[in-house]
Amino acid sequence: xxxxxxxxxxxxxxxxxxxxxxxxxxxRNSALKIxxxxxxxxxxxxxxxxxxxxxxVRLQNVQQNDNEQRQTHLSIxxxxxxxxxxGKNVIHLExxxxxxLPPKNVKIALGRIYDLQQYHYTxxxxxPKLRQAIAKxxxxxxxxxxxxxxxxxxxxxxxxxxxxxxxxxEVIYIEPAWPAYRECADFIGAKTKILKTTLKEKWNPDxxxxxxxxxxxxxxxxxxxxxxPTGKILNDNAMQRIMDVAKDYSxxxxxxxxxxxxxxxxxKSILEYGYDKSIMISSFSKGHAMTGFRVGYGISNKKIIxxxxxxxxxxxxxxxxxxxxxxxxxxxxxxxxxxxxxxRRRLGFVCDKxxxxxxxxxxxxxxxxxxxxLREGMDxxxxxxxKLLDLGVAIAPGSxxxxxxxxxxxxxxxxxxxxxxxxxxxxxxxx
Numbered sequence: 089x090x091x092x093x094x095x096x097x098x099x100x101x102x103x104x105x106x107x108x109x110x111x112x113x114x115x116r117n118s119a120l121k122i123x124x125x126x127x128x129x130x131x132x133x134x135x136x137x138x139x140x141x142x143x144x145v146r147l148q149n150v151q152q153n154d155n156e157q158r159q160t161h162l163s164i165x166x167x168x169x170x171x172x173x174x175g176k177n178v179i180h181l182e183x184x185x186x187x188x189l190p191p192k193n194v195k196i197a198l199g200r201i202y203d204l205q206q207y208h209y210t211x212x213x214x215x216p217k218l219r220q221a222i223a224k225x226x227x228x229x230x231x232x233x234x235x236x237x238x239x240x241x242x243x244x245x246x247x248x249x250x251x252x253x254x255x256x257x258e259v260i261y262i263e264p265a266w267p268a269y270r271e272c273a274d275f276i277g278a279k280t281k282i283l284k285t286t287l288k289e290k291w292n293p294d295x296x297x298x299x300x301x302x303x304x305x306x307x308x309x310x311x312x313x314x315x316x317p318t319g320k321i322l323n324d325n326a327m328q329r330i331m332d333v334a335k336d337y338s339x340x341x342x343x344x345x346x347x348x349x350x351x352x353x354x355x356k357s358i359l360e361y362g363y364d365k366s367i368m369i370s371s372f373s374k375g376h377a378m379t380g381f382r383v384g385y386g387i388s389n390k391k392i393i394x395x396x397x398x399x400x401x402x403x404x405x406x407x408x409x410x411x412x413x414x415x416x417x418x419x420x421x422x423x424x425x426x427x428x429x430x431x432r433r434r435l436g437f438v439c440d441k442x443x444x445x446x447x448x449x450x451x452x453x454x455x456x457x458x459x460x461x462l463r464e465g466m467d468x469x470x471x472x473x474x475k476l477l478d479l480g481v482a483i484a485p486g487s488x489x490x491x492x493x494x495x496x497x498x499x500x501x502x503x504x505x506x507x508x509x510x511x512x513x514x515x516x517x518x519x
Contacts (some may be wrong), residue, residue, distance in 0.1 A: 106491075107145055140281050141278060141279060142274075149412055153519075159473060164484060182482040209405060213397050237398055241371035244369045244384045245272060246399075247399040249276070250398055251398065251399050254442070257308075258303070259279070259309075261312075263492065264493050283301065287449070287461055292322075298333065308340040309333075309342070310344070311343045312344040314351055314455040316347060316489075318459045319453055319457055320449075320452070340392075342366075343369065354451075365392075367388040367392060370384065372384070376424065377416045383411050435452055435501045438508060458499045460497060462519075473485045476514060
């Protein structure tokens with residue numbers, strides 16, 4: 089570990105990425121050869137090596153973070169809130185929080201909750217009425233026993249990873265990606281393997297490479313479509329190939345479908361593939377504009393839901409009952425269709441503006457964001473992001489979704505076109 093620190097210093101000095109897949113592969117092959125010679129289980133050897141590699145990467149990242157404070161969409165959001173508290177006007181293009189109101193039915197439900205005394209402890213998995221309504225909404229033969237209600241989609245992701253993956257196991261996810269997947273894996277000491285995609289390839293993953301990344305220690309593949317930050321949706325052929333690979337290696341597949349309400353092209357949920365080791369995650373935060381209500385949910389087989397429920401019981405008992413009844417009031421509300429139309433129009437507006445700025449991007453298939461590439465020589469967080477914030481515009485740095493994406497930014501379309509235009513004019517003036 090002392091040597092790891094020294095390596096971290098060298099990488100920082102020479103601007104070299106901390107993780108090197110080829111080096112790790114060579115180390116793994118060498119370790120497995122020794123394990124075979126001494127009669128050690130290859131799976132145990134791999135887990136032990138991953139624990140050492142994970143700690144080494146952590147120490148090297150500490151070296152880099154001491155020299156450069158990495159910014160994310162959340163860190164920018166917090167800075168923007170601080171500026172607002174001091175009286176500065178800030179246009180929020182960094183956070184995926186819709187500016188429109190939750191459904192009117194939610195307001196009515198909130199007014200009744202006190203009189204109906206719907207403010208008690210509930211089952212850890214959630215009130216039966218809400219779980220039944222979610223099961224009915226998603227269809228595919230799902231029952232309420234396969235549903236858990238969680239405090240936001242984020243905790244559903246966390247409880248799934250923590251309950252199914254152990255220290256030293258491996259998790260594969262596709263970048264650019266919401267950073268929470270790696271954060272959850274890091275929390276339990278799991279090793280993350282990253283399949284990187286590119287703008288040039290229109291954010292399509294190399295599925296042959298995906299299969300090559302799998303070994304005896306791989307336990308889970310994490311998917312996020314519609315993708316945050318690119319808005320990409322994989323076609324059915326690509327999804328089917330991923331599911332076939334998962335079945336061949338008996339891997340869990342965690343599918344974060346929080347943005348599925350905002351799908352402008354054909355979207356097929358993981359539940360439609362009928363794979364028993366899949367876990368679907370969703371939320372009321374985005375489609376119903378209920379971010380602060382903190383109501384998400386997970387759907388899987390009964391055994392997996394029981395494991396996730398055990399984590400939730402230890403951590404927080406249950407989601408607040410008033411919030412669950414609010415979600416129940418929202419689930420069949422027709423305003424969702426109007427929200428989707430509005431978001432599609434706003435994203436189109438942002439895309440038109442970016443084209444005029446000559447910034448390359450792939451038009452999103454869904455979600456709330458556009459992920460353009462900056463001009464040659466421009467960096468997301470050391471120059472542009474801070475300058476924009478000084479000018480009253482908050483935009484998410486692309487590197488917050490993967491170290492390889494420093495030349496990108498994520499623009500949220502969660503504001504009116506008038507506000508979006510003002511923010512994009514400031515962006516254009518700084519390029």
